Amino acid sequence: MAISTSTPPDGASGIGAERQRRRTLLHRLDVRGAPYAFVAPFFVVFAAFSFYPLIYTSWISLHRVELSTLNLMEWVGFDNYTALWEDDRFWNALANTFTIGVLSTVPQLLMALGLAHLLNYQLRGSTFFRVAALTPYATSVGAAALVFTMLFERDFGMINWALSLIGVDNIDWENNKWAAQTAISSIVIWRWTGYNALLYLAAMQAIPRDRYEAAAIDGASRWQQFLKVTVPGIRSTIVFTIVLSTIGATQLFGEPLIFGQGPNGITGGADNQYQTLGLLLYEEGWKNYQMGRAATVAWAMFLLLILVFVVQRIVQRVLTRRT
Amino acid sequence: MTTDSIPVPATEARPATARKTRKATPSSGRRRLFRHPGAGRQHHAGPVAYILLGFAALLSLFPLYWTMVAASTDNTRVTQTPPPFLPGPHLLDNLGKAWQDAALGKAMLNSLIVAGAIALSTVLFATLAGFAFAKLRFKGRNILLMLVIGTMMVPPQLGVVPLFMMMTELGWGQKLPAVIFPTLVSAVGVFFMRQYLSEALPDELVEAGRVDGAHSLRIFWSIVLPIARPPMAVLFMITFVHAWNDFFWPFIVLDMTNPTVPVALTQLSAGYVRDQSLIMAGALLGTLPLLALFVVFGRQIVGGIMQGAVKG
Numbered sequence: 149m150a151i152s153t154s155t156p157p158d159g160a161s162g163i164g165a166e167r168q169r170r171r172t173l174l175h176r177l178d179v180r181g182a183p184y185a186f187v188a189p190f191f192v193v194f195a196a197f198s199f200y201p202l203i204y205t206s207w208i209s210l211h212r213v214e215l216s217t218l219n220l221m222e223w224v225g226f227d228n229y230t231a232l233w234e235d236d237r238f239w240n241a242l243a244n245t246f247t248i249g250v251l252s253t254v255p256q257l258l259m260a261l262g263l264a265h266l267l268n269y270q271l272r273g274s275t276f277f278r279v280a281a282l283t284p285y286a287t288s289v290g291a292a293a294l295v296f297t298m299l300f301e302r303d304f305g306m307i308n309w310a311l312s313l314i315g316v317d318n319i320d321w322e323n324n325k326w327a328a329q330t331a332i333s334s335i336v337i338w339r340w341t342g343y344n345a346l347l348y349l350a351a352m353q354a355i356p357r358d359r360y361e362a363a364a365i366d367g368a369s370r371w372q373q374f375l376k377v378t379v380p381g382i383r384s385t386i387v388f389t390i391v392l393s394t395i396g397a398t399q400l401f402g403e404p405l406i407f408g409q410g411p412n413g414i415t416g417g418a419d420n421q422y423q424t425l426g427l428l429l430y431e432e433g434w435k436n437y438q439m440g441r442a443a444t445v446a447w448a449m450f451l452l453l454i455l456v457f458v459v460q461r462i463v464q465r466v467l468t469r470r471t
Numbered sequence: 472m473t474t475d476s477i478p479v480p481a482t483e484a485r486p487a488t489a490r491k492t493r494k495a496t497p498s499s500g501r502r503r504l505f506r507h508p509g510a511g512r513q514h515h516a517g518p519v520a521y522i523l524l525g526f527a528a529l530l531s532l533f534p535l536y537w538t539m540v541a542a543s544t545d546n547t548r549v550t551q552t553p554p555p556f557l558p559g560p561h562l563l564d565n566l567g568k569a570w571q572d573a574a575l576g577k578a579m580l581n582s583l584i585v586a587g588a589i590a591l592s593t594v595l596f597a598t599l600a601g602f603a604f605a606k607l608r609f610k611g612r613n614i615l616l617m618l619v620i621g622t623m624m625v626p627p628q629l630g631v632v633p634l635f636m637m638m639t640e641l642g643w644g645q646k647l648p649a650v651i652f653p654t655l656v657s658a659v660g661v662f663f664m665r666q667y668l669s670e671a672l673p674d675e676l677v678e679a680g681r682v683d684g685a686h687s688l689r690i691f692w693s694i695v696l697p698i699a700r701p702p703m704a705v706l707f708m709i710t711f712v713h714a715w716n717d718f719f720w721p722f723i724v725l726d727m728t729n730p731t732v733p734v735a736l737t738q739l740s741a742g743y744v745r746d747q748s749l750i751m752a753g754a755l756l757g758t759l760p761l762l763a764l765f766v767v768f769g770r771q772i773v774g775g776i777m778q779g780a781v782k783g
Contacts (some may be wrong), residue, residue: 180688201630269516290736
């Protein structure tokens with residue numbers, strides 16, 4: 149009896165210590181492990197569905213694989229690459245991707261800069277103007293391209309009608325190479341200008357007011373203030389938007405596809421006049437059933453992207469050194 | 472599979488900047504999401520500015536207005552010059568026909584499922600990871616964060632060939648999981664939540680939770696989630712818009728028997744439908760849900776994009 153009365157407290161404290169130890173262990177495990185558990189989903193999904201496919205793309209590009217027999221891979225070494233190098237369609241698509249990229253990105257960002265500057269004034273109805281500027285962003289590529297294709301229609305499109313008012317003859321927007329590329333670029337510009345403008349606007353609002361005051365005291369005009377204070381003040385945002393729209397431009401796919409209305413879209417027009425690398429990738433893989441070749445195009449796009457970034461970095465470095 | 476997502480200047484991702492600007496109280500953080508360091512310039516706009524802005528708004532909105540106009544007339548009227556500028560009487564007819572011709576009912580449902588699932592999981596995982604990066608201390612945190620930012624530079628489109636093979640293998644070809652799974656997370660989302668939480672969530676709250684013996688998930692649930700609700704809502708909407716509009720990968724992996732809205736719309740352009748006003752009706756239908764979202768939450772979406780944009 150005496151033993152039994154004396155043991156419970158002892159036992160309880162033993163169990164308590166045990167529990168305490170387990171709790172601190174769990175606690176330490178939690179503190180150490182939880183952060184990794186919290187960031188794990190991102191990395192797992194990224195590794196499985198982005199990183200692994202990207203790497204595996206290079207392996208596939210060394211094989212002949214057909215869409216109908218995906219598990220039969222025949223090693224061909226660098227044949228796909230030499231074939232691509234000698235393929236006029238590749239160089240054509242590369243050139244088109246570049247020209248459409250320039251035609252869409254440069255006016256887009258310049259207009260966004262101007263728009264942001266206007267939105268940065270103290271405005272009545274500023275919310276309306278901001279939401280209006282962002283509305284095209286809510287329109288899917290599919291819908292936007294359908295609408296613009298009709299606006300650019302050769303015989304009854306609104307744009308040719310408007311041009312006819314100032315004496316311009318009907319332009320064949322689809323078959324004329326530069327006209328087609330301009331039309332496709334205008335879809336991109338329409339969808340993304342407002343979005344970029346908002347990014348610039350946000351950055352502009354973060355510029356301290358006294359910098360403008362200092363510039364004004366130095367006798368800088370509004371335009372000089374814009375060039376000397378505003379633009380440098382939002383430089384990192386400008387770089388960021390350049391990077392984003394460059395990535396977007398190298399991947400261009402939906403706009404030219406839909407602009408071409410059907411089978412013509414995949415080849416980027418009857419003469420490939422607006423076929424981009426994205427379209428070529430799709431044509432090789434899902435129209436010609438050559439997945440190996442499609443992977444080669446994808447890998448070429450990746451290299452192109454890296455090249456663009458390297459060039460961009462060099463240009464940026466040169467520019468910063470000069471200032 | 473969206474590369475063009477919410478803005479976060481990668482160059483401003485230095486962790487130090489967050490520490491420097493962490494003075495905002497939770498309440499001010501709640502109102503504005505992020506505190507801007509500068510006061511900004513506030514000249515009053517003159518008439519020229521209003522005229523230019525009006526013109527910009529016109530350019531933005533006119534194509535949508537005209538879609539509605541074209542969708543409300545008939546094929547003969549649309550294909551005449553001058554083109555119609557005012558709505559005609561056939562809007563409901565055309566919407567009904569386009570709904571059937573492009574099988575938009577199924578497409579809408581699919582898009583709702585896809586965009587909803589992607590937005591939900593993106594928000595959940597981004598908040599979890601954002602919390603860890605903002606407030607928890609662990610080895611390799613900065614390197615992992617840099618990795619997250621680095622992944623933004625890799626357009627997922629480049630992996631479509633193996634991804635397609637993978638989905639075929641899994642038996643997900645033409646099925647919605649093929650579209651949902653690759654996009655369950657977003658690097659920009661993680662970064663967006665991290666920026667918000669490192670400002671709006673006081674360290675003391677997390678430590679107080681620890682002292683009370685709450686484990687990390689409990690802290691996440693009872694302390695982080697209530698504070699993170701406003702940016703989560705914004706992230707949800709922006710991700711939803713992106714997922715709804717995503718095109719390249721769904722176009723490849725889905726087909727017309729089971730499309731999302733943008734994929735279904737290509738059918739209208741592919742020449743099967745000859746009636747131009749029907750095509751416009753389809754385009755209008757495919758855009759309406761997002762336009763409705765913009766009419767109701769436009770201000771919040773604009774705010775979210777802007778507040779995610781500047782940091783540091």
